Amino acid sequence: MITLLVNGERLTVDADPAMPLLWVLRDLLNLKGTKYACGAGLCGSCTVHVDGEPVRSCIATVESVAGRPVTTIEGLANGDELHPVQLAWFETNTPQCGYCQPGQILSAVALLERSPKPTDEEIDEAMSGNLCRCGTYLRIREAIHRAAGGGGS
Amino acid sequence: MSAVTKVSRRSFLQTTGLAGSGLILGVRHGWASLIPVPGLDPESSVFEPNVWVSIGEDGVVSLTVHRQEMGQGARTTCCMLLSEELEVDLEDVKVVQALGDPKYGNQSTGGSTTVRLNWFPLRRAGAAAREMLVEAAARRWGVPAADCRAESGAVLHGSERLTYGELAAAAAELPVPEDPSLKDPADFKLIGTPQRLIDTEDMVRGDAVYGYDVDLPDLLVASVERSPVAKGSFLSYDADAARAVRDVVDVIELEPNATGLTNAGVAVLATNTWAAMQGRAALNVQWEPGPLATETSDQRRAELEQIASEPGTVGRAEGDFEAAAASAERIFEATYYAPYAVHAMMEPPAATAHVQGDRCDVWSATQAPQWTVGEVAGALGIPGSNVAVHVTLLGGAFGRKSKPDYAVEAALLSQKSGRPVKVLFTREDEIRHAFYHPESYQVLRAALGPGGSPTGWMHRSVFPAIGWTFPDGGATPGGQERGLGLTTMPYRFPNIQIEAGRVASSVRIGWMRSVCNMFHATAVQSFMDELAHELGRDPVEFHMAMLGEPRIMEVEGSDSQFPYDTGRLKAVGEAAAEMAGWGRTLPARQGLGFAMHYSFFSYAAMVAHVSVSQAGELTVHRVDTAVDCGPVVNPDAIEAQMQGAVAMGLSLAKFGRISLREGAVEQGNYHDYPVVRLPEMPRINVRIIQTGDVPTGIGEPGVPPTMPAVLNAIFAATGVRIRDLPLEGQDLS
Ligand code: FES
Numbered sequence: 104m105i106t107l108l109v110n111g112e113r114l115t116v117d118a119d120p121a122m123p124l125l126w127v128l129r130d131l132l133n134l135k136g137t138k139y140a141c142g143a144g145l146c147g148s149c150t151v152h153v154d155g156e157p158v159r160s161c162i163a164t165v166e167s168v169a170g171r172p173v174t175t176i177e178g179l180a181n182g183d184e185l186h187p188v189q190l191a192w193f194e195t196n197t198p199q200c201g202y203c204q205p206g207q208i209l210s211a212v213a214l215l216e217r218s219p220k221p222t223d224e225e226i227d228e229a230m231s232g233n234l235c236r237c238g239t240y241l242r243i244r245e246a247i248h249r250a251a252g253g254g255g256s
Numbered sequence: 257m258s259a260v261t262k263v264s265r266r267s268f269l270q271t272t273g274l275a276g277s278g279l280i281l282g283v284r285h286g287w288a289s290l291i292p293v294p295g296l297d298p299e300s301s302v303f304e305p306n307v308w309v310s311i312g313e314d315g316v317v318s319l320t321v322h323r324q325e326m327g328q329g330a331r332t333t334c335c336m337l338l339s340e341e342l343e344v345d346l347e348d349v350k351v352v353q354a355l356g357d358p359k360y361g362n363q364s365t366g367g368s369t370t371v372r373l374n375w376f377p378l379r380r381a382g383a384a385a386r387e388m389l390v391e392a393a394a395r396r397w398g399v400p401a402a403d404c405r406a407e408s409g410a411v412l413h414g415s416e417r418l419t420y421g422e423l424a425a426a427a428a429e430l431p432v433p434e435d436p437s438l439k440d441p442a443d444f445k446l447i448g449t450p451q452r453l454i455d456t457e458d459m460v461r462g463d464a465v466y467g468y469d470v471d472l473p474d475l476l477v478a479s480v481e482r483s484p485v486a487k488g489s490f491l492s493y494d495a496d497a498a499r500a501v502r503d504v505v506d507v508i509e510l511e512p513n514a515t516g517l518t519n520a521g522v523a524v525l526a527t528n529t530w531a532a533m534q535g536r537a538a539l540n541v542q543w544e545p546g547p548l549a550t551e552t553s554d555q556r557r558a559e560l561e562q563i564a565s566e567p568g569t570v571g572r573a574e575g576d577f578e579a580a581a582a583s584a585e586r587i588f589e590a591t592y593y594a595p596y597a598v599h600a601m602m603e604p605p606a607a608t609a610h611v612q613g614d615r616c617d618v619w620s621a622t623q624a625p626q627w628t629v630g631e632v633a634g635a636l637g638i639p640g641s642n643v644a645v646h647v648t649l650l651g652g653a654f655g656r657k658s659k660p661d662y663a664v665e666a667a668l669l670s671q672k673s674g675r676p677v678k679v680l681f682t683r684e685d686e687i688r689h690a691f692y693h694p695e696s697y698q699v700l701r702a703a704l705g706p707g708g709s710p711t712g713w714m715h716r717s718v719f720p721a722i723g724w725t726f727p728d729g730g731a732t733p734g735g736q737e738r739g740l741g742l743t744t745m746p747y748r749f750p751n752i753q754i755e756a757g758r759v760a761s762s763v764r765i766g767w768m769r770s771v772c773n774m775f776h777a778t779a780v781q782s783f784m785d786e787l788a789h790e791l792g793r794d795p796v797e798f799h800m801a802m803l804g805e806p807r808i809m810e811v812e813g814s815d816s817q818f819p820y821d822t823g824r825l826k827a828v829g830e831a832a833a834e835m836a837g838w839g840r841t842l843p844a845r846q847g848l849g850f851a852m853h854y855s856f857f858s859y860a861a862m863v864a865h866v867s868v869s870q871a872g873e874l875t876v877h878r879v880d881t882a883v884d885c886g887p888v889v890n891p892d893a894i895e896a897q898m899q900g901a902v903a904m905g906l907s908l909a910k911f912g913r914i915s916l917r918e919g920a921v922e923q924g925n926y927h928d929y930p931v932v933r934l935p936e937m938p939r940i941n942v943r944i945i946q947t948g949d950v951p952t953g954i955g956e957p958g959v960p961p962t963m964p965a966v967l968n969a970i971f972a973a974t975g976v977r978i979r980d981l982p983l984e985g986q987d988l989s
């Protein structure tokens with residue numbers, strides 16, 4: 104049994120300790136907002152926060168996050184109220200297919216916590232690990248500026 | 257980060273059960289399961305004038321969407337067309353995703369067809385319902401229908417007002433008008449205005465349900481080891497080792513299916529994805545690769561080149577190119593090559609099936625629910641009427657998810673295991689077991705008469721046809737594939753010869769966002785640029801001069817219903833050049849490149865502004881693009897589609913390469929099949945030009961001009977002409 108702290112809830116799971124956090128979240132905890140796309144730390148779709156830092160859950164074993172606070176996309180909104188970064192994504196009509204966006208949003212939340220008014224260069228750097236095959240990148244950049252309280256770059 | 261606002265948008269993904277009982281599959285915040293709940297039918301609709309619109313006693317207006325959402329906005333645009341004529345507010349409707357069913361007409365979502373083919377049918381469906389509701393209200397009040405008007409889900413007459421819910425039962429008694437009158441476009445309130453995609457809130461919350469996310473009680477997850485070479489077979493594997501992995505339940509062999517969609521494979525079924533993957537890794541399958549295992553990309557390229565040296569099937573001939581060539585002062589020739597490419601959409605293929613007796617439910621991220629019905633029914637040996645295909649959201653598709661292979665695998669595995677089974681492709685599976693964008697080799701020749709006047713155009717395109725994928729398919733590119741940018745060449749040459757060459761393929765061929773238009777536009781638009789430079793003319797001026805006076809083209813790939821008007825092409829070309837400030841002086845090693853292309857009955861032109869460092873590093877700074885896809889339904893989606901098309905075109909230009917070694921695909925994940933990342937994105941300016949009264953496609957037309965615009969800009973910046981794709985590994989210094 105492994106004890107996890109997910110979105111503020113303490114949970115225990117019976118899993119192979121080597122199972123990546125991604126599959127524990129999706130298959131054992133039914134938190135399917137965290138997405139698989141490469142399984143190899145190459146695309147950022149599976150990004151969650153561990154101790155407030157963005158982590159690729161497809162290559163982090165469940166054992167390695169035992170007892171540490173994990174935040175997934177499902178843990179951002181406060182009921183009906185979207186997190187400001189989710190709201191910025193919503194208002195800028197950023198998603199196309201939407202599949203990469205939970206990972207994008209979690210990377211952006213981490214960036215904004217580190218740097219509340221990021222420059223384009225900081226955004227490029229922080230977001231370059233998150234792929235979007237639909238090509239929503241320009242709106243992602245705009246959404247981050249919006250969440251930061253600016254009108255745009 | 258301060259403002260927190262409550263967002264009220266609710267969207268629903270709902271469907272109908274096997275036995276016809278309504279059931280909710282998922283509601284935002286209630287997505288907890290996709291389990292059918294028999295008997296739960298909150299709709300109990302009383303008014304259903306057609307398959308698209310239903311209004312319940314509770315006043316809830318439900319709109320059925322029969323096209324699939326893969327990021328292009330289809331669900332939203334379909335709702336806009338219905339809502340505009342029905343006179344309901346988009347925020348108030350409930351959206352129902354249709355099952356695969358012939359009653360909806362063509363549901364296959366591809367070829368940039370959703371708006372073009374549904375512009376009239378969906379508006380008529382909405383208008384018919386509106387007329388009946390207005391008539392019901394007029395009778396209730398004893399006034400002429402002409403004196404009443406519909407607005408925001410209600411009918412009004414003076415100060416009187418009846419909601420659609422109040423009128424639904426009475427409207428249901430009226431005959432359905434056969435020829436309802438459509439609104440004058442000048443009165444549109446919704447069509448033509450920017451609208452957020454209806455699934456946006458679900459997506460940002462992580463609540464949106466894709467094929468990968470389907471869950472059912474008792475579900476097994478399957479990971480399938482497939483033959484690395486098409487048509488290979490397995491010699492041996494270690495089922496015991498797979499079964500020894502914790503949570504693995506079963507190991508099941510899959511035979512290739514008769515329609516050529518699936519290859520041989522060994523599936524490991526487990527109670528979770530990780531266990532299925534671990535079990536699969538332990539299988540250690542030994543393959544007999546079969547006759548296709550000899551092919552490598554280098555050999556194939558030589559073969560394509562050889563075929564291109566001989567005449568192909570003629571797709572368009574005007575005048576006499578050979579005679580023009582014989583009497584030409586000189587011949588200008590260039591050849592272009594592009595390798596196989598793959599979709600690499602973020603969500604790999606995924607489908608779930610549950611076979612119960614002689615019935616099967618499928619939940620699939622599919623572009624083609626009706627094809628899925630047919631293939632699953634055929635594979636299971638049951639009638640199509642016993643197969644229900646529920647469509648999830650698609651995490652990108654770009655043509656790959658038009659093939660129902662993964663649903664067939666899930667259905668067979670459910671039949672054999674007796675449990676619901678979800679087949680999940682890994683990224684490596686997606687890249688190695690795809691239906692590939694074909695590789696191509698093209699020869700272009702221009703005959704130049706006295707003073708450099710162009711007298712002849714010869715274009716021969718060699719690429720494996722999509723027919724190779726299917727046992728009964730034709731192997732020579734047919735008119736449909738030639739019509740994708742080859743025969744549609746718009747320039748006025750007095751003598752024209754356009755041919756397609758036949759070449760076999762050892763991998764399966766499929767559709768990928770804009771299909772053959774990509775390599776045809778790359779060749780035609782690069783060649784026009786080369787020719788302009790050869791003749792010492794400005795490229796944009798040369799393009800416009802060669803278009804000549806606007807005319808309607810009738811060639812393979814045109815359709816009189818949506819006339820191919822070179823005047824519209826010219827207009828987008830001139831607009832893009834103007835937006836980019838064509839002709840301005842740039843610093844050294846910077847350049848502008850122009851390209852324009854007609855596809856899917858739409859017109860797109862682009863100017864790329866690039867710089868190339870002394871070390872040969874490419875930066876695309878800006879893309880100015882003008883597009884004409886007729887009257888606009890959702891301008892916000894058009895801008896998004898053009899941005900996405902540029903991203904995809906740029907990815908292909910820079911990195912798009914699938915290569916073969918002994919018949920097997922060499923690439924496997926985003927490290928060896930990269931796509932562009934945020935820092936590589938140029939600024940993109942989109943101008944929409946609206947011509948005519950029928951909308952055409954927008955999902956694909958932005959991709960083809962991207963590659964040649966960038967290649968032409970590289971030439972302008974450096975003098976280096978790239979004729980082979982991708983750019984990766986080539987020296988631009
Ligand atoms: S799925 Fe984890 S980085 Fe791609």
Ligand code: FES
Binds near residue numbers: 198200201239327602
């Ligand atoms: S929105 Fe589709 S992959 Fe990013």
